[in-house]
Amino acid sequence: MNGLQSLSNDLALAVERAGRAVFAVNGRARLGSTGVHWRPGLVVTADHTVHVDEEVTITGPDGRALTARVAGRDPTIDVAVLKVDAPGVAVADVADSDAVRVGHIVLALGAGPRASWGVVSSMGEGRMFHLDLTLYPGFSGGPLVDPQGRVVGINTSGASRHWQLAIPAAAVNRVVDELQRRGRIPRAYLGVSTQPVRLPEPVRQRLNLDQQTAVIVVEVQSGSPAAAAGLTIGDVIVSLGATRITDPTDLKSTLRPDRVGESITASVLRGGEPRDLQLTVGERPRRS
Template structure:
């Protein structure tokens, strides 16, 4: 027969983890939308971008019941990270851990329901390397949770069995994902400084096309005010290389247009009427839409 004290000890340990994390976890209310978030730095709260309304006022409710207005410091749709400015008083910010949890280990999500702390227990169901979201964001590790997550708990803290905050829990397609600490640190820091995440811009409409020796990206349209037009790229050109490397299609080309690409000058290999052409192009910054 199992020792009941073992279960009591385990239960107490989980409750202690939740109690330590809960003071920094908040509810985020925006136009007919409720989510969770956490104090990332003094005066700054991280929440899930997808759960944040596009317009209207934002109210943050803290664990003590206090409500304060917040402003959006920045948001990045591609990584599902939004940053809010709000008075956080004496609440200690969450200390995020860059450790990637082991597959099958315990995981806790600490969220908030109308300001009241809430928790859910589950397992780390999948662990993988870096990946790119459907919206083109670079995520530093693939972490999935086998846990039930209410929509209003999206943006809550994901913790490992030791109580370390490993990231933010969000709703993915038929699964619960963790936006890891490394991604939050990288993206939220840029949002704090610049208010947005810059993305590279070519000013081209592209379509994949099969070639005898691989796949290219055919130029279907050109923004006359964009960087490609300034470099001399024309409608009907087929892009086949990027900095002396063959491209494997349109997606591969778009993957090269991360934040660090803005302002970089690249050597683009083009086929124009079947003839090779080399173009020097300075990557622009994607306009806000």
């Protein structure tokens, strides 16, 4: 057998292995999506494909239809977790996604299973994987699989119009850990509304900032963590903890569920002068 035949066998075996933990998810009207049996009784899928808030029908690799319940969501990284009683369905072999490098061969799986392949094209914000492969209709929420059949991420075509993306397994694990620890996925909350703003060149030079843009606070909700920290309208947030904030999306993706309760330093410009404010990340009040 030559190298190509052996690669071909590996890929087919990887699809077979990973496919045992793949569900079809019927969480929206027209097009179904895919989910991964991440831990016993917990199926991870792409949040944007689950339009219902309570019960979802999912179909296992054996064709059995099961009723799942939405256990939690993290829209900041497009992950939803469904709770289901699925005895006999294999649990995915989740690998260390930090070992994934640009250029690695990966497979994307959809329910069925269906498969496509390509390479990791680049690393995006928060180590999101940019993929050079086709995510076919219904592939969102499905596993990104390495040639050994291990799951290294969750694919989503919903997070960007320009890229095929995968959420690294490490980020999915953080969300699932939170769910198992607290019984729900909290939504991190600061209580500000912001807009992007261009940093004037003299300010950038004086303060030695290499970013072109930041966000300006246009609203502070009373009683919020932002208000408690003394943040006011007109403050320009340059960074939060170690993360540069260049637009409101950066702010949103920094506020992961596991940061609730964490104290972080916000570097702001007030009247052109830098100052650091200490913020405690709160939890978004739940709708009653």
